[in-house]
Amino acid sequence: MPTDTKRVRGPEVSQSPSLFDCRPSVVPPSHGARADGRQRDQVDVRPVFVRCGLVSQAKGSAYIEAGDTKLLCSVYGPRETERKDETDMKCGRLTTDMRFAPFSCPERGSWIQGSQDKNFSLMLQESLQPALCLHKYPRSQIEVNVMVLENSGSVQAHAITCASLALADAGIEMYDLVLGCSIRQDGSSYVVDPTYSEESNWSSSEHQGGLTVAFLPSLNQVSGLQSDGEMAEETLTAGIRTCIEGCYKLYPVIQQALVKAVRRAQPPPPES
Amino acid sequence: MAAGFKTAEPLEYHMSFLKENCRPDGRELSEFRTTTLNIGSISTADGSALVKLGSTTVICGIKAELANPTVEAPGKGYIVPNVDLPPLCSSRFRPGPPGEQAQASSQFIADVIESSEIIKPEDLCIDRGKLCWVLYCDIMCLDYDGNILDACIIALLAALKNTRLPKVTVNKATCKPEIDLKERHELPVHKHPVGTSFCIFQDSILIVDPTADEESLSTSRLSVVTDEEERLCSLHKPGGTSLSAEKLQTCINRATARQREIQKLIEKVLNSVKAAQ
Amino acid sequence: MATVKVSEAEKVYILHGIRDDLRVDGRSCEDYRHMEVETDVVSNTDGSARVSLGHTAVLVGIKAEIGKPRPLVPDEGYLEFFVDCSANATPEFEGRGGEELGIELSNTLYRVFNNKNSIDLKGLCISAGEHCWVLYVDVLLLQCDGNLYDAISVAIKAALFNTKIPRVHMSSDDEGGKEVELSDDPFDCVRLSVENVPCIVTLCKVGHRHVVDATLQEKACSVASLIIAVTHRGTVTCVKKVGGGSLDPESIFEMTEAGKRVGKALHAPLMKLLQQEESLGKKREKVGFLG
Numbered sequence: 001m002p003t004d005t006k007r008v009r010g011p012e013v014s015q016s017p018s019l020f021d022c023r024p025s026v027v028p029p030s031h032g033a034r035a036d037g038r039q040r041d042q043v044d045v046r047p048v049f050v051r052c053g054l055v056s057q058a059k060g061s062a063y064i065e066a067g068d069t070k071l072l073c074s075v076y077g078p079r080e081t082e083r084k085d086e087t088d089m090k091c092g093r094l095t096t097d098m099r100f101a102p103f104s105c106p107e108r109g110s111w112i113q114g115s116q117d118k119n120f121s122l123m124l125q126e127s128l129q130p131a132l133c134l135h136k137y138p139r140s141q142i143e144v145n146v147m148v149l150e151n152s153g154s155v156q157a158h159a160i161t162c163a164s165l166a167l168a169d170a171g172i173e174m175y176d177l178v179l180g181c182s183i184r185q186d187g188s189s190y191v192v193d194p195t196y197s198e199e200s201n202w203s204s205s206e207h208q209g210g211l212t213v214a215f216l217p218s219l220n221q222v223s224g225l226q227s228d229g230e231m232a233e234e235t236l237t238a239g240i241r242t243c244i245e246g247c248y249k250l251y252p253v254i255q256q257a258l259v260k261a262v263r264r265a266q267p268p269p270p271e272s
Numbered sequence: 273m274a275a276g277f278k279t280a281e282p283l284e285y286h287m288s289f290l291k292e293n294c295r296p297d298g299r300e301l302s303e304f305r306t307t308t309l310n311i312g313s314i315s316t317a318d319g320s321a322l323v324k325l326g327s328t329t330v331i332c333g334i335k336a337e338l339a340n341p342t343v344e345a346p347g348k349g350y351i352v353p354n355v356d357l358p359p360l361c362s363s364r365f366r367p368g369p370p371g372e373q374a375q376a377s378s379q380f381i382a383d384v385i386e387s388s389e390i391i392k393p394e395d396l397c398i399d400r401g402k403l404c405w406v407l408y409c410d411i412m413c414l415d416y417d418g419n420i421l422d423a424c425i426i427a428l429l430a431a432l433k434n435t436r437l438p439k440v441t442v443n444k445a446t447c448k449p450e451i452d453l454k455e456r457h458e459l460p461v462h463k464h465p466v467g468t469s470f471c472i473f474q475d476s477i478l479i480v481d482p483t484a485d486e487e488s489l490s491t492s493r494l495s496v497v498t499d500e501e502e503r504l505c506s507l508h509k510p511g512g513t514s515l516s517a518e519k520l521q522t523c524i525n526r527a528t529a530r531q532r533e534i535q536k537l538i539e540k541v542l543n544s545v546k547a548a549q
Numbered sequence: 550m551a552t553v554k555v556s557e558a559e560k561v562y563i564l565h566g567i568r569d570d571l572r573v574d575g576r577s578c579e580d581y582r583h584m585e586v587e588t589d590v591v592s593n594t595d596g597s598a599r600v601s602l603g604h605t606a607v608l609v610g611i612k613a614e615i616g617k618p619r620p621l622v623p624d625e626g627y628l629e630f631f632v633d634c635s636a637n638a639t640p641e642f643e644g645r646g647g648e649e650l651g652i653e654l655s656n657t658l659y660r661v662f663n664n665k666n667s668i669d670l671k672g673l674c675i676s677a678g679e680h681c682w683v684l685y686v687d688v689l690l691l692q693c694d695g696n697l698y699d700a701i702s703v704a705i706k707a708a709l710f711n712t713k714i715p716r717v718h719m720s721s722d723d724e725g726g727k728e729v730e731l732s733d734d735p736f737d738c739v740r741l742s743v744e745n746v747p748c749i750v751t752l753c754k755v756g757h758r759h760v761v762d763a764t765l766q767e768k769a770c771s772v773a774s775l776i777i778a779v780t781h782r783g784t785v786t787c788v789k790k791v792g793g794g795s796l797d798p799e800s801i802f803e804m805t806e807a808g809k810r811v812g813k814a815l816h817a818p819l820m821k822l823l824q825q826e827e828s829l830g831k832k833r834e835k836v837g838f839l840g
Contacts, residue, residue: 006370008378010352014339014406017438019620022450055415056327057362057484068315072414074360097367099358102410103317103333111356111370111410119656130773130795145360147414149331150314208664211788216795223795225775227788228660233809236785237802244798 007111016107034191034198036067043245045181045193048253050162052169052261060170062257064162067195068152073162075170078140092137096125098146098159105151106196120156127160127180127214127224133173142172153195154182160214160224165254169261176216177254178223181246183239185209185231190239192246211236213243217251283489290477297326297483302526304481307534309426309541312434319435319459323427325481329361329415332427334407334435338449341397341404349396349404353381355411355424362416362484380508381411381424384497388465388505391432395460399442403449407435418484421495421508425467430538434545435459465505466534467497468527475513480526494520496527500535553765560770564756572760572767579811581762586703586822587836588711596712600704603764604694609686609704613714615729616683618674626673626681630658632688632701639693647690654688654701661702661778661787666745668709676719680729684712695765698776702749703819709746710823713738747778747786748815750808754796759804761811775804779812781820 031040038044046067055061058074065071081093098120102109124146132142144167146159157180164178184194186208191198199210209229215222222244227236278285278296289296299305305326314320317333341348355377357365365371370378385391396405409431411424436456440449471482471490479486487493492512497505504524509515555563563573570577582603591597594610601607619627632654634647641647662668673682686708688701716732716739753763753774760767763774772794778787788805790796796804826833 004369006375007354008352008382010350010406010408011339011342014337014350015620016337017440017451018453020338020440020449020451021453054329055361056417057415058360070314072360076359076363079363097359099360101331101333101412102408103314103320103335106316108335108337108408111354115652115656118652122653122656126790126793129793143359145358147358147360147412150316152316209786219795221795221797222790222801225788225790225796225801226660228663228786230664230666230780230784230786233783233785233805236788236805240798240801 004112018106031189036195038191040191041189043192043242043249045246045249048158048250050165050254050257052165052257053264058166058170060166060168060172062162062165062169064158064165066154066158066193068150069155069158070149071146071155071158071162072149073144073146073159073166075142075144075163075166075172077142077170078137078172081139081141090135090138092132092134092139093141094125094129094132094134094144095141096121096128096144096146096163098124098148100148100151104148120159123156123212123214123224123226124159124163128163128167128178130221130223131164131174131176131178131216132167133175136173142167142170151196153197153199154180154193154212156180156212156226157182157193157214161250161254165258168258176219176221177251177258178214178216179247179250179254180212180214180224181243181250182210182212183242183246185211185229185235185239190242192242209235211239211243213240213247215244215247217247282485286486286489287473290473290479295479295486301477301479304530307426307537309430309537311430311538311541311545317431318437319431319433321427321430321434323423323430325419325423325426326417326483327415328413328417328419328423330411330413330420330423330427332409332411332424332431334409334431336435336437337406337408338398338403338440339406341401345393346401347397348393350406351385351391351393351396351409352406353385353409353411353428354378355381355413355420357413357416357420361413364416376510377421377424380421380495380506381409381428384425384465384467384506385428388463388497388499390429390461390463390465391459392462398440398449402447403440403442405437416484418482418487419469422467422469422481425465425497426534426538429461429464429466429534430541432459433461433538433542463499463505464531464535464538465497465499466527466531467495467506468523468530469493469495470523470526472513472515478519478523494523496523498524498527498531500531502528502531553769555766555769559766563767563770567755567758567760567767570758574764576762578758578760579807581699581815582764584703585836586707586819586826588707588823588826590835595714596708596710598704598707598711600700600707601692602694602696602700602703602762604692605696605700606691607697607700607704608689608691609701609708610689611708611712612685612687613682613712614685615675615680615717618678618681622670623678624674625670626683627670628662628668628684628686630655630662630686630688632658632690634690637692638690642690654697657698657776657787657789658686658688658701658705660789661747661749664786666784667747667780667786668745669742672739672741675717675729676727679727680719682714695768696751696762698749698751699762702747702778703815706743706746706748706819707823709741710743710827712741714741715739744820745780745782747780747784748812748819749776749778749787750812750815751776752804752808754794754800754804757800759800759807761807775801775808777805777808777812779809781813781816783809783813785809
């Protein structure tokens, strides 16, 4: 392994204490109420706290907290693009970077971006792009940076919501907000907005899967869709509907946060 | 008008304030920005703290892992501090491996930890020569508006005070560790080093707790780290214009006063966190 | 991805054709192009397959190596995917150009196989917590002419079918140490069950309809595609929207339904073909890439 000379290095190998846990791990129940008291098989999303404009240096920023999941997003730009392709002359470029803080997951992550993070960044980009009026920003790029401070499940979905809010806060012209929602299918029942332990503990039953949807509420368009695991086609269709319903639940909260942010930003004094 | 002046002649703009013994954000020369602290908000970390110094925001999360101690120091654990300045916190940072400033900050924090003895590496030993703790102290800037070193040290100190390590027993028969993640104990924090950073304008004007703008316009910088016994843990002056001995003494005095304020603030927040539990 | 320039008039022509279920090359909306599958094409792999679909050509090689199981799942082996976008396929892949696409493709493959039934991972375990088989699935793109996902997934399924893993057993010596012993007979091999390995169907939304197995020209007329990984039973193991556009929920539902139908129908002839080829054994005439 090449040594990383740009960071303070620790020992070559270290192991997470959870590997030696002497207590048996608690598998979340696959029926009845969920560990945090929410209802199964219902569009019961965690209450979210959102706020715009926390990063003073950024053009726009947003912070979202859903249960213990905490994300911060900042938007820089539009500024001159670094890459000069022909396509950039007509249309702006959206770049996304989503990273997990090393302490954000139960197992410590690495500073170096893994391919998993790139996957998250890519879905974020493909989900946001349809909502942006990129043709209004020729020759420029808009950068979206998302930092996951604490991962307590449904990170991708909340990152999408948070990033679209930050883009709106930055004053980037958009067709619509983008809202994200995840569900986890567990046999015949499902949980909306799953927590980390609900996402990672697979009980033995068949047909387990995860689904994340990015949705433009006022245009009624799905801009991002990703699933894994095993699902019957009918379950998948029902899952997408459930996610869309979850997005609609989130919509007024996000709208309110945006209105609040606009009110707080005082109108510039008239030029005299 | 003022905005235009600020953009066109930033140094003139700042100097016109400094001449009147005040600063563009309304502070006095030796006044810190409001410092707020949030301790233990990240439940996935073994210890965490978020510090806001004006709009500069820094978060520190500590993760403990198990490792074998080195042959040279069989009775010592590891403390691995790293400062990250992600592109999220300011447009001046690019994605990719840590830049010069992040590397220098990490090294500075590592030096402070070593010279101040904030944590004794011996306390991290579990089984001499066989097993010890590694404390990964990951410090991340979320909003860069100057003076991150001070913010980093406060975040680190508060996060260490918040750290609870799980109980480990080494199974005699298998020689494998057994860990009880529910039963946790505090980490002994021996010293409370706190940093105070200054900027020097035109060889003479000293200001404390510089913003990002002030940092980029100043001719020299100085960071002083002291602990509760008024011992000097670290003094960092990377080049720039020179500084007289009396001025340095004033800086150190300011730093010791700041140390008391911050230690009090950390205790207060820790107590309120405990009371809430 | 290789880009093709399509003029407005061409676009209208393609769009109108698809509206009437007749595509430029004469196919209807849910038809595949001519597909060729050949297994056992690279002798120094444990399993390999070559698939060509129209002008798209991919080669998949599978190497089985003994590794350490992942700490979180000590009783399972695992698969590693790597997609190499060779500059042979299209000039855009030169240098680091293909890297991003390669990561995207391999990440999608991880998702497609991220379930319990596609491959019997427990069967890849040799001794829990110590040794397991790691299957390195290397995908090489030889030529890009649209619809990479489908071609890759068919090639992977064929290569997995072709994979022969040497039989091993654990032996313990006097001091209680364990050792992995390889069977003496080189033909004593374990085969994988590929029955549940999914195939990917890419549906490209063009105008108000969607097409299966889009060519590059058709892709240029579309804003978004949906990829669906379907098993022979019709279980969906992955869906993903790709491309910069958005889709309305109703058309997603139509597309998943079509994807399931097309995907289910793809499995039976593929398995039949693979078994037929297998039964020919050594007598089979090798075609290779230039055949």
